[in-house]
Structures are given as C-alpha cells and as structure tokens.
Amino acid sequence: MKLLEAEGLGYSIDGRVLVADAAFALGAGELTALIGPNGSGKTTLLRLALGLLEKDAGSSSIDGTAVxxxxxxxxxxxxxxxxxxxxxxxxxxxxxxxSLGRFAYGAALGRLSQEDSEAVERAIRVCQLDGFEERAADTLSGGELSRVHLARALAAETPLVVADEPVAALDPRYQHKTMQLFANMTRAGRSVLTVIHDLDLALRYASKVLWMHEGRIVANGTPQETFTATRLRDVFGIDAQVLSDGAHTRLEISGPA
Amino acid sequence: MNRVVGILLASLVGALVLSVALGSVPLPLNRVLGALTFQSSQGDQLVVWQIRLPRALAAGFVGAALGMSGAALQGLLRNPLAEPGILGVSATAALFATFVLYFGLATAGPLVLPLAAVAGALIATLLVALAALRTRSVVTLILIGVGLSSFSAAIMALLMNLAPNPFSLADMVNWMLGTVDNRSFDDLLFALPFMAIGVAVLLASRRGLSVLALGDEAAEGMGLDLKRQRLAVIIGAGLATGAAVALAGAIGFVGIVAPHLVRPFLRYDPARLLVPSALLGGLILVLADIGVRVLPTDSELKLGVVASLLGAPVFIWIAARRRLA
Incomplete structure (x- = not known):
C-alpha cells in the first residue's frame, strides 16, 4: 500500500489553473524530490495531496484511505x-x-508523556539542536530556526514526512546534513517528500524526482532517468549539462537559456 | 497547580478580603470574618453580604472572564494586542444595553439590562462564528469584528444623539464607563452561567491554541481541526466577554494587559496562559475597584475609567516592545 497516492489532482483559482491532472505515489523507503520553477504549483500540489486544500478534481489517499x-x-x-x-x-x-510536533498524540506543553519527550529529544538530536533547547526561538538565526521547525515535524515520527523547502535557509553543511538525514530515514523504511530548489542536492540524494511545470507533473522517475539537458531547459529555462563519471552524476549550470 | 497559579490565586483571595474590609466604614479582619460566617452584627452582615462581597466578586469575575478571553483570542489571532472585544462582541452587547436605556426599559426589571447585553453578545458571537465557517483567514474575522464594533458604536452614538432626555443620556454614559457599583448576588447569578460555559469551552480547547503559535497551516498539518478550534474560541470568548459586559459594562485593557504580564512566566505558551490570565485579570479589577472606592473624589469614579487609565499606557508599552513581527 502506498503511503501517499494522488490521482488526477486539479485546482484552479479565479480561472487560473494552479495544478492540473497531477498523479504520483509515494512508497516506503523513498526519498522523493519535488522540483520545478517558482509558481509551478509545488506547494499547491502538496496541500491538495494532504487534503489541506480542497481539490477541484482527482483523489488522494494516505495509507489507502481517502484524505x-x-x-x-x-x-x-x-x-x-x-x-x-x-x-x-x-x-x-x-x-x-x-514538542508541538507531538500534538496529534495528545501531548500538552509542560505535561509530555515519557514517549513524547523521548521523541522530542530524538528530533532535537538529529537536527543538531543540542544546547539550543532552552533558547528563545526569536534569538535564533534563520537557518537555526529552520532546523527547529524541521525538528518539530520530525518529532511526530510519522512514516511519511512532507517538507516544503526545508533546506532553503540552511548553510551548505546543514543542507547536506539534512538531505543525509532524510536519506537515513528512508533507508530505515520511512518516506520523505521534499520540495527543493537546489538541483544538485536533488540529483545527489533523491531516489525519485517529480518534475513540475505550469501545474503539471511533467516527469517522474529516478534522477538518472529524468535529468536531461533538454528537460532542464524546458522546465527551468536554464542551460545545463548533466555530467556522469559512472559512479556520480552531477550538474553544470552555465546560465539562463 | 504550578507556582504562578498558586501565587495569583493567593493574591486574588487576599485582594477580595481586602476589598470587603475596605470602604466608607473600614471593617477589621475579625469583623469581616464574623460577617462572612454570620457571627457578627446585622449591620456588618448587611454591608458584607449585600454590598461589598457581590461587588468584589463581580469585579473578580469580570476581570477573570476578560483576562481569559483576551488570552484565548490573542492565541487564536496570534496577536498580543487582541482584546476580548476584538470580534465586536463587547460593542454589540453595549449597543443592546444602550437600546434598553434609550427606551427606558431598564425600569421594567433588574435583569432587563444584562439580558439585553447578553443577547447582543450572543448575536455578535453567532455572526462571527458564521463568518468563521466561511472564511479561512483570521484577518477576515478581525475585519468583520472591527466592522461590527464600528457599526454598533455608530448606532450607539446615534441613540445618544437622539436621547429623549438628559437622564437617559446620563444612564447610557454611566453604563458605558463600566462599573460594578451596586451589583447584587442576583446580577452575579445571572451572568455566571454564561461565563462558566464560556470559560469551560475555552479551557477544553486550549491545547489547540499552542499549535496555532506555528501558524494555521502548520497547525492543521499537526492535527488541529482549525474550524472547530476557531468556533470554540469565538463562542467561549463571546459568552465570557458578553457576560462580563452584561455584569459591568465596558471595561477595557484588562483583557490585553493580563495575558501579556503573565506570558513570560509560562514560557509564552498560549494554552498554559489561560488560567493565570484569568486570575491576574480578576486581581487587577478587584484592586482597581478598591482604588475606585477609597480614592476621595467628588463624583463616583468608574471602574472602567480607572482600568483604562492604568491599562492604556501598558498597552502602548506592550506595542512598543514586541519582539516578533
């Protein structure tokens, strides 16, 4: 059974189509990158699939149950x-x-169960926030705060994590750390769907890539299958070469097309 | 029970005792206790049971209802300057009360005025709740509340403008200034059920206020039923605030200031804030009411006036030193 499965999702607002006929499925153990230029409908797609936004068309199910x-x-x-x-x-x-990440388990601040506080401690540790526990959130930098929000999401310890640009504010080290963390989670059988703008990171860490362009999913497959110079030009409007030396594939972006 | 609640509760009880002891004829503590336990003179018992205790309790309950409503609305709207009347409940309650005074209906019975105020509060609460079912944006709710408040204020101004005689105008002005003078146990018994239901609804839904601190979208993702949460806070705060207005008229700023003062002691958690805000709100009004009674002035000082005089500078201070956008 798929952790999250969407079929024919569509959504438009004031006659403008934001998402059309989008279908995808997420299984256990997959790290899926959702990529696409600004305004291609990535966030709307996530919200539709999770049932946070009422769709005009299509269906979406979590663990086989309609959202x-x-x-x-x-x-x-x-x-x-x-x-x-x-x-x-x-x-x-x-x-x-x-700790707010434990809300769905009935946790109330100041009265966490043993299980809840252990999950919170684990999330703090994997996001490397040790030592920050008692810091006021408004004294943190943008990147540190980003990790706090990620830790909040991870504290729920769900089979699937859906993250919208989790690494955007992070420095290169934490960008890689976070992607490695996602990769580790998927190796342990969980699943992650993440919107990401850094194509190199997507190419390097994702097991599957969903390409979005003008509200549609235009490609869906492994990075090796889907990263082509033509697609990069069509979808992102950039001139780029996909270089492969056998073991590693990397991207060389020369500029806007 | 945590330390903050303990300290506030003890202070509130102390203030209530002080409020009963102080007045035109100061009663020493032993006579207060004697009167409370029906052991002292008829005169003392009359002063305590008929005049001072209902008045002190009214101030306490009104402050508590406003404090908790303010805390809950600040959590829901994610705005530290939100006040219990922000959704238009207070203004509409006041408008209905003004109607009663305009047409001279208040003489028909002691409960006509509070009944009208509660009816106004319920209608405003219903309107805002219906709006909350239709819109996703809390800003829309605030705008509807502002519109409702402005419209009520405009009609109130019209009624005052057209007041049939100076006495009904004076009644309206007096009522609007806010006071707990001359409140009886009957007044309290009328308002308390509405307050109790409002407070119970707010307490039952308080956990959701915590997750709202991270925004509506994240809160929904974390498992919050956003619509139900909004309805609960609107209805809870509407009932509690409406009952407070019915009991004492318009009393401003307590509902903003009380949550703000206790927030740092509760790790800024909007859920754990509710009870301490209620206790501090009650404490502030009981103390302000003592001030109203012991300050020597020619005409009677109104509680609402003193509360605003103390609260408005604190409001500016809060606004000036907000840490987060």
Missing amino acids: ESLSPVERARRVAYLPQARPLVWPQPVRDVV
Whole structure:
C-alpha cells in the first residue's frame, strides 16, 4: 500500500489553473524530490495531496484511505507536514516548539508523556539542536530556526514526512546534513517528500524526482532517468549539462537559456 | 497547580478580603470574618453580604472572564494586542444595553439590562462564528469584528444623539464607563452561567491554541481541526466577554494587559496562559475597584475609567516592545 497516492489532482483559482491532472505515489523507503520553477504549483500540489486544500478534481489517499475521511489527528499521525511559511508569534523556547510536533498524540506543553519527550529529544538530536533547547526561538538565526521547525515535524515520527523547502535557509553543511538525514530515514523504511530548489542536492540524494511545470507533473522517475539537458531547459529555462563519471552524476549550470 | 497559579490565586483571595474590609466604614479582619460566617452584627452582615462581597466578586469575575478571553483570542489571532472585544462582541452587547436605556426599559426589571447585553453578545458571537465557517483567514474575522464594533458604536452614538432626555443620556454614559457599583448576588447569578460555559469551552480547547503559535497551516498539518478550534474560541470568548459586559459594562485593557504580564512566566505558551490570565485579570479589577472606592473624589469614579487609565499606557508599552513581527 502506498503511503501517499494522488490521482488526477486539479485546482484552479479565479480561472487560473494552479495544478492540473497531477498523479504520483509515494512508497516506503523513498526519498522523493519535488522540483520545478517558482509558481509551478509545488506547494499547491502538496496541500491538495494532504487534503489541506480542497481539490477541484482527482483523489488522494494516505495509507489507502481517502484524505477526506481521515480526521486531522489521524492524518497527522501518518504524515508530518512542514509548510514553507513558518510564522512564529511568541518567543517560545526551542524545546517547546519541537514538542508541538507531538500534538496529534495528545501531548500538552509542560505535561509530555515519557514517549513524547523521548521523541522530542530524538528530533532535537538529529537536527543538531543540542544546547539550543532552552533558547528563545526569536534569538535564533534563520537557518537555526529552520532546523527547529524541521525538528518539530520530525518529532511526530510519522512514516511519511512532507517538507516544503526545508533546506532553503540552511548553510551548505546543514543542507547536506539534512538531505543525509532524510536519506537515513528512508533507508530505515520511512518516506520523505521534499520540495527543493537546489538541483544538485536533488540529483545527489533523491531516489525519485517529480518534475513540475505550469501545474503539471511533467516527469517522474529516478534522477538518472529524468535529468536531461533538454528537460532542464524546458522546465527551468536554464542551460545545463548533466555530467556522469559512472559512479556520480552531477550538474553544470552555465546560465539562463 | 504550578507556582504562578498558586501565587495569583493567593493574591486574588487576599485582594477580595481586602476589598470587603475596605470602604466608607473600614471593617477589621475579625469583623469581616464574623460577617462572612454570620457571627457578627446585622449591620456588618448587611454591608458584607449585600454590598461589598457581590461587588468584589463581580469585579473578580469580570476581570477573570476578560483576562481569559483576551488570552484565548490573542492565541487564536496570534496577536498580543487582541482584546476580548476584538470580534465586536463587547460593542454589540453595549449597543443592546444602550437600546434598553434609550427606551427606558431598564425600569421594567433588574435583569432587563444584562439580558439585553447578553443577547447582543450572543448575536455578535453567532455572526462571527458564521463568518468563521466561511472564511479561512483570521484577518477576515478581525475585519468583520472591527466592522461590527464600528457599526454598533455608530448606532450607539446615534441613540445618544437622539436621547429623549438628559437622564437617559446620563444612564447610557454611566453604563458605558463600566462599573460594578451596586451589583447584587442576583446580577452575579445571572451572568455566571454564561461565563462558566464560556470559560469551560475555552479551557477544553486550549491545547489547540499552542499549535496555532506555528501558524494555521502548520497547525492543521499537526492535527488541529482549525474550524472547530476557531468556533470554540469565538463562542467561549463571546459568552465570557458578553457576560462580563452584561455584569459591568465596558471595561477595557484588562483583557490585553493580563495575558501579556503573565506570558513570560509560562514560557509564552498560549494554552498554559489561560488560567493565570484569568486570575491576574480578576486581581487587577478587584484592586482597581478598591482604588475606585477609597480614592476621595467628588463624583463616583468608574471602574472602567480607572482600568483604562492604568491599562492604556501598558498597552502602548506592550506595542512598543514586541519582539516578533
């Protein structure tokens, strides 16, 4: 059974089509990168697939159950979602923000169960936030805060994590660290779907790539299958070469096409 | 029970005792206790049971309802400057009360005025709740609340403009300034059920306020039923605030200031904030009401006026030192 399966998803607003006829499926053990230029409909697709946005057409199911028939708590126990917009209103300590990730298990701040606090500690550790636990969130840098939000999503310890640009604010080291963390999670049988703009990272770490262009999924396959110079020009409007030395494939972007 | 709640509860009880002891005839503690336990003179018992205790309790309950409503709405709207009346509930309650005073209906019975105020609060709550079912944006809710408040204020101004005689105008102005003077146990018993239901709804839904701190989208992803959460806070705060307005008229700023003052002691968690905000709101109004009674002024100082005089500077101070956008 697929962790998340979408078919024929469509959504338009004021006559403008944002997503059309989008289909994909995520299985266990896959690290899927969702790529596409700005405004290609990536975030809308994620929200439609998770049932956070009411779709005009198509269907979407989590673990074989239609998203509409899952309660918010049931959904949250199966999929952790990290949105792109991460507003923070109060200068809460890092540990408390991460603990909110346990909401679907009935956790209340200040009264976490043993199981909840252990999951929170694990999330803090894998996101390398040790020592930051009691720091007020508003004293952190953008990148550090990004990791706090990621830790919040991971604290739910769901079979599937859907993250919208989780590495955008991170320095190169943490970008790789985060992708490695995702890769490790998928090796342990979990699944990650992540929107990412760094094509090199997608090429290097993803086991599957969903290409989006003007609201449609235009390619879906392994990086090796889907990364071609023609597609990079058609989808992203860039001149790029895909270089392969047998073991490694990498990208050389020479500029806009 | 945590330390913050313990300290606030003890202070509130202390303030209530002080409020009963102080007044035109100060009562020493032993006479207060005697009156409370029906052991002292008829005169003392009358002063305590008929005048001072209902008044002190009214101030306490009104402050508590406003404090908790303010905390819940600040959590829901993610805005530290949100106040209990932000969704238009207070203004509509006040408008209905003004109607009663305009047409001279208040003389028909002691509960006509609070009944009208509660009816106004319920109608406003219903309108905002219906809007919450249709819109996804909390900003839309705030705008509807602002519109509702402005419209109610405009009609109130019209009623005052057309007031049939100076006495009904004075009644309207007096009522709008906010006071717990002359409140009886009957007034309390009328308002308390609405407050109790409102407070219960808010407490039952408080855990959701915590996750809302990370934004609506993330909160939904974390398993929050956004619509249900919004309805709960709108209805809970609407009932509690409406009952407070019915009991004491319009009293501003307590609902903004109380949550703000306790927030740092509760790790800024919007859920754990509710009870301490209620206790501090109650404490502030009981103390302000003591001030109203002991300050020697020619005409009676109104509680709402003193609360605003103290609260408005704190409001500016809060606005000026916000840490997060």
